[in-house]
Amino acid sequence: MASRCRLTAAQATILFLKNQFVERDGKELPFFAGCFGIFGHGNVAGIGQALQQNPDFPYFLPRNEQAMVHTATGFAKMSNRLRAFACTSSIGPGATNMITGAATATINRLPVLLLPGDFFARRHVAPVLQQLEVAQSQDVSVNDCFKPVSRYWDRISRPEQLLTALPAAMRVLTSPAETGAVTLSFPQDVQSEAAEFPSDFFAHRTWSIPRPRGDADTFNRAAALIRSASQPLIIAGGGVIYSEASAALAQFAAQTGIPVAETQAGKGSLPFDHPQNLGAMGVTGTPGANVMAREADLIIGIGTRYSDFTTASKTAFQNPAVQFININVAEFDAAKQMGLQLVADAKVALEELARAVSGYRVSSDHEDCIAHFRSQWEKEVERLFHLQHGPPVSQSEVIGLVNSVCEPRDVVVCAAGSLPGDLHKLWRARDPKSYHMEYGYSCMGYEIAGGLGVKMAAPDREVFVMVGDGSYLMMAQEIHTSLQEHCKLNVIVLDNHGFGSIGGLSQACGSSGFGTHYRYREGGQLAGDVVPVDFAANASSMGASAVRARTVDEIRHALILSRAAKQTTVTLIEVDESVRVPGYESWWDVPVAEVSEIKAVREARRDYERNIKRERHFA
Numbered sequence: 270m271a272s273r274c275r276l277t278a279a280q281a282t283i284l285f286l287k288n289q290f291v292e293r294d295g296k297e298l299p300f301f302a303g304c305f306g307i308f309g310h311g312n313v314a315g316i317g318q319a320l321q322q323n324p325d326f327p328y329f330l331p332r333n334e335q336a337m338v339h340t341a342t343g344f345a346k347m348s349n350r351l352r353a354f355a356c357t358s359s360i361g362p363g364a365t366n367m368i369t370g371a372a373t374a375t376i377n378r379l380p381v382l383l384l385p386g387d388f389f390a391r392r393h394v395a396p397v398l399q400q401l402e403v404a405q406s407q408d409v410s411v412n413d414c415f416k417p418v419s420r421y422w423d424r425i426s427r428p429e430q431l432l433t434a435l436p437a438a439m440r441v442l443t444s445p446a447e448t449g450a451v452t453l454s455f456p457q458d459v460q461s462e463a464a465e466f467p468s469d470f471f472a473h474r475t476w477s478i479p480r481p482r483g484d485a486d487t488f489n490r491a492a493a494l495i496r497s498a499s500q501p502l503i504i505a506g507g508g509v510i511y512s513e514a515s516a517a518l519a520q521f522a523a524q525t526g527i528p529v530a531e532t533q534a535g536k537g538s539l540p541f542d543h544p545q546n547l548g549a550m551g552v553t554g555t556p557g558a559n560v561m562a563r564e565a566d567l568i569i570g571i572g573t574r575y576s577d578f579t580t581a582s583k584t585a586f587q588n589p590a591v592q593f594i595n596i597n598v599a600e601f602d603a604a605k606q607m608g609l610q611l612v613a614d615a616k617v618a619l620e621e622l623a624r625a626v627s628g629y630r631v632s633s634d635h636e637d638c639i640a641h642f643r644s645q646w647e648k649e650v651e652r653l654f655h656l657q658h659g660p661p662v663s664q665s666e667v668i669g670l671v672n673s674v675c676e677p678r679d680v681v682v683c684a685a686g687s688l689p690g691d692l693h694k695l696w697r698a699r700d701p702k703s704y705h706m707e708y709g710y711s712c713m714g715y716e717i718a719g720g721l722g723v724k725m726a727a728p729d730r731e732v733f734v735m736v737g738d739g740s741y742l743m744m745a746q747e748i749h750t751s752l753q754e755h756c757k758l759n760v761i762v763l764d765n766h767g768f769g770s771i772g773g774l775s776q777a778c779g780s781s782g783f784g785t786h787y788r789y790r791e792g793g794q795l796a797g798d799v800v801p802v803d804f805a806a807n808a809s810s811m812g813a814s815a816v817r818a819r820t821v822d823e824i825r826h827a828l829i830l831s832r833a834a835k836q837t838t839v840t841l842i843e844v845d846e847s848v849r850v851p852g853y854e855s856w857w858d859v860p861v862a863e864v865s866e867i868k869a870v871r872e873a874r875r876d877y878e879r880n881i882k883r884e885r886h887f888a
C-alpha cells in the first residue's frame with residue numbers, strides 16, 4: 270500500500286505548495302517564494318500553525334491585506350510570472366480587503382494564490398464573529414465576492430478536497446493564458462482538521478511553462494499579411510516582456526524595419542534608443558506612435574489586451590483597410606479587433622516569423638518617417654525634462670531627474686494618477702524589466718506595496734517608487750514592512766495637493782476640478798486653503814529617512830543620496846499641477862453630461878460628440 274501521512278488540511282496545503290516548481294527553457298525554479306499573511310481567527314490556528322512548522326516556506330508579515338496582494342502581484346510581474354506568493358487572511362474584513370488586490374492581479378494576468386479564512390464548514394456555531402449571514406443560503410460567505418475576480422475559485426469544505434483543488438489551482442496559476450488570482454476559500458475548522466493524505470501528493474512536482482507554436486495555416490497567413498503590408502506597425506504589450514521576447518522583437522524590428530509602439534505593460538520591450546522604437550502607444554502615447562497607428566494598414570499586436578488606453582478608445586486605427594494580426598497565448602485576447610488569431614508564445618512566434626518574412630522590409634519612406642518622429646520626440650522629451658519651471662517644479666522635470674539618476678537596470682514603479690501617463694510618454698527604458706507600471710487596474714495604493722514585491726523579486730536592483738500624494742495617503746504603510754524585510758525602496762512622493770489627474774479630467778469635462786483637491790471646507794465647499802500634509806514626518810515616523818527637495822539641484826542631490834542609501838528613503842517634492850505634459854494625437858472616451866446648466870460642460874459635450882464619431886468597429 271502506498272504510504273500515507275496524517276496532516277491538517279492547512280499543513281497539507283503548505284507542504285504541497287513547498288514542492289511545486291516551474292520550468293521554462295530548461296530552467297527550474299520553486300514557484301512559491303513563501304506566504305504573506307495577517308492572522309486572525311480564521312487562519313491563526315490553521316494556516317498560521319502550518320507556516321510556523323514549515324520555516325523553510327518563508328512567512329512575511331505585511332501591514333494590510335490589500336497591500337500584501339499588491340506586493341505578491343509586483344513580485345509575480347517582476348518575475349515574469351514564473352514565481353508567486355500565497356497570501357492568507359482571517360475571515361471577514363481580512364478576506365474582503367484582499368478583493369481589490371485580487372482584481373488587480375487578475376486584470377493584469379498575474380498569478381497570486383489567495384487563502385482567505387472562511388466560516389465554519391461545521392456551521393453549528395454560526396454566526397461566528399465577522400460572518401455574513403445570508404437568509405436564503407448557509408453556503409454563502411463574503412468570500413463568494415472573490416468569484417468574479419479570480420481565475421479559479423474553490424471552497425475547501427473537507428480536507429481531502431485539497432487533492433483535486435490544489436492541482437487545479439496550480440494549473441491556472443502557471444498557465445500563461447489563464448493566470449491571475451486563484452482563491453481557495455478555507456473554512457477555519459477545516460484548516461485545523463487532520464486527514465490521511467497519500468505521501469506522493471507532496472512529491473516534487475514541476476509545471477512546464479509552454480511556449481506554444483501557432484497553428485501552421487494561421488502562421489502562414491500572418492506571414493503573407495506582413496509581406497503584403499505597406500505601413501505595418503507592431504504594438505508590443507506585456508506578453509512580450511513576460512515571454513522574454515525582447516531580443517526576438519528587437520531582431521524582428523531591425524530586420525523588417527517595422528516600427529514598434531509600446532503599451533504600458535509592454536514599455537521596455539525595446540530599449541528607448543532602438544531605431545524602430547516609436548515609444549508609447551495610445552492615449553498616453555507619442556505623436557509618432559499615434560500618427561503611424563492612425564495610418565497603418567497592418568497592426569501586429571503582440572501580447573496586448575487592447576485596452577482603451579492602447580486603442581485610444583477605438584479611435585487609434587483610422588486606415589479603412591487596416592487589418593490586425595494578434596499574437597497572444599490567450600485566445601481571448603488574440604480574438605480582439607477581429608484580428609487574425611495567432612495563438613502562440615511571443616518569443617517563438619517572432620523568431621519563426623522573422624524567418625518566414627525574410628527579405629521583406631518596409632519602404633524607405635516608412636523608415637524616414639520613423640526616424641523623423643523619433644528625432645522630434647527626443648527633442649520634445651528634452652524640452653519637458655528641462656522646463657526650468659518653479660519651484661514648485663513640474664512633474665516632467667522630476668521624471669527627467671529620476672531617469673537621469675537611475676542606472677539602466679534600476680526599476681521605476683508606478684500605478685495611478687497623472688504619473689503613469691507622463692512616465693509612459695517620457696521614461697527612457699533601457700532594460701525590459703526597468704519599467705513597472707500597474708495600469709490594468711491603475712490601483713491607487715499599489716505603488717509602495719507593489720514596489721516592495723519588485724524589490725523582493727530583484728534584490729540586486731534599485732527600485733524607485735514614484736507616487737502621487739493621493740496614492741500615498743491611501744496606502745503608504747508598507748514602508749514599515751520594507752524596513753522589517755531590509756528591502757530598500759527609493760520612494761518619491763509628488764505632492765500637488767490632490768488629484769492632479771482627475772482634476773484635469775474634470776476640467777476637460779467642464780467640471781473645473783470639482784472634488785479633486787485637498788482643501789479646507791469653507792462656505793460649504795472644499796474651497797479654502799490647502800490642507801497641508803507633512804509627508805516627511807509621516808515617512809520618518811515609520812523609520813524611513815525622509816527629505817524634502819524643492820529645486821532641481823536639491824532634487825538631484827536627494828535622489829543621488831537616496832540611491833546610495835541602505836534603507837528605505839522617501840523624497841518629497843512639491844510639483845506644480847498646472848504645468849502638464851500634453852496629450853499627443855489621441856483621445857480617451859470619458860462620457861460628458863448630455864445636458865447641463867454649466868456652459869463649460871455643454872461645450873465639452875460638443876467636443877465629445879465630435880470625437881466619439883471616430884470610434885471604429887472592426888469586421
Ligand SMILES: Cc1ncc(C[n+]2csc(CCOP(=O)(O)OP(=O)(O)O)c2C)c(N)n1
Pocket residue numbers: 685686687688710711712713714736737738739740741765767768769770771
Ligand atoms: C483605488 C483607486 N481609487 C480611485 C481611483 C481614481 N483615480 C485615479 S487617479 C486618482 C488621483 C490620484 O491622485 P495622486 O496620487 O495624488 O496623483 P495625481 O493625480 O495628483 O498625479 C484617482 C482618485 C483609482 N485609480 N484607484
Ligand SMILES: [Mg+2]
Pocket residue numbers: 686737738739763764765766767768769
Ligand atoms: Mg496628487
